[in-house]
Amino acid sequence: MDRKAEIVIVGGGPAGLAAAAAAYKRGIDAEKIWIIERDKELGGILNQCIHNGFGLHTFKEELTGPEYAARYISQVKEIGISCLLQTIVVDIQADADGKKRVVAMNRKDGLFEIETEAVILAMGCRERPRGALNIPGYRPAGIYSAGTAQHYVNIEGRMPGKEVVILGSGDIGLIMARRMTLEGAKVKLVAELMPYSGGLKRNIVQCLDDFGIPLKLSHTVIDIDGKERVKGVTVAQVDENRKPIPGTEEYISCDTLLLSCGLIPENELSTGMGVTLNPVTSGPVVNESLETNIPGVFACGNVLHVHDLVDYVSEEAENAGCHAADYVRRMEKGEGGKAAKEAKEAGKEAGKGKEEGGMAIPVKCAGGVRYTVPSLVRPSCMQEEQIIRFRVGNVYKNAVLTVQFDDTVVMKINKRVMAPGEMEQIKLKKSKLEEFPGLGEITVVVEESRL
């Protein structure tokens, strides 16, 4: 059973849904857009995020996760976009002629292939598991990633435990601290290895402070007690090198340990087809069109870089959808073979030299900026306003954010607080960029104010 598409979208979460709707609005036929989703329903992780706070940017109202998802799902269904549920993509290949082959499988159709012009990667991310955290101790029952616990409570209707310690202060952990407290569990502590929280400030306020749950920064779990079931954990303070300080150990009895220690973009499919990843984000390196080093392969949402706000995921995904649609149109006009060949050459040098659409200017990070998305900008392909998203690597109070075109400062913004847990963005103007012909690089800098 072989099928033909123009755009295949891998993942039916918020990114995939928004990308699909945008590609349709940009002129691609509904039946030529395919969403492939491994779960039994669309919406992705939003389905288990029953709390509110979604959609204020997009819809100017405060929605819960399922409500936010429902808006996009009904759009996609009304348009008539083809959605394959309970179907997993196992491999994607880019052929020499620029076409892509997506290999997928499900129970009904078995293994099958879809031929497509463009692919949008929208697989999202997953949680860092215990195995990646190096916590000694047995492997008793009662240790869950925060998202797994969220699935048990909100989807299955089951409580994972009664006395809870949470390691890591990521947003899902904070949300689960409140959720389990409201459902009758005792959340004894949230321990965070870093000297600052990984989650949004508002979640510390409404999920911990509202319920008097203590948050200990620069603390970690150094031992897990219990053989069949968790009996308790030993928590210790850590020094500036994140090493436990002897004498600060404290035993806390509990039957459940939740881990909220970061999210990692899920890019096995991407690397399998030769997409270059950024080691900082673990997501693909993309240009202003959210296109990876493989022409016609785009990325958006948490597979590209982990977001705090679904609203920005949708916005980013809409851009990816539009760019993918434009790519398909260009290929139809017969630029296919030539462009693919050229881009393949350019792709080898990943962002250096001439590419389809002119010179790519690298966007570099300095000071506290850890990464930017995109990390390459081709002025000729830019829209008038180009959003550059980034994160800082530490907490900055009274920070100064500057953007430099080579050595010239073109933008300077004062910020009261910047934190690693909060994604930031700036808008580059195409007209401004055109004032700098032959520009070598764009640099985004965050520094502490010297005032």
Next chain:
Amino acid sequence: MSEKKENKTELTCIRCPIGCLLTVTERSDGTLDVEGNTCKRGEEYGRKELSNPTRIVTSTVRVKNGSHFMVSVKTKEDVPKGKMKDCIEALKGIEVEAPIHIGEVILSNVAGTGVDIVATKSVERR
């Protein structure tokens, strides 16, 4: 997360994930002045948080004969902060029959707040 400085209180707005830093100043006539907000909701939050703090409560309710075990629900409007637990308690033991439509009232006047609990997801009949 509030910090008193004379008659000024520093708050983090929780109305959306931007989390604006608000400074609420209490004037001598008792009125509250909000600064630092980037939208109208922030101003409202700053005033309310110091006079009558409220929250939207979200939870889940068991479903009978549905495509899902649970349906997610919320208070249609915000309820007094102190009433959050009562709202959750009132939902325990409730079971609703599928199909359920998004926005449908699941429980009216929850815990005497005058606010209804509504479904935030549609669940089909199994």
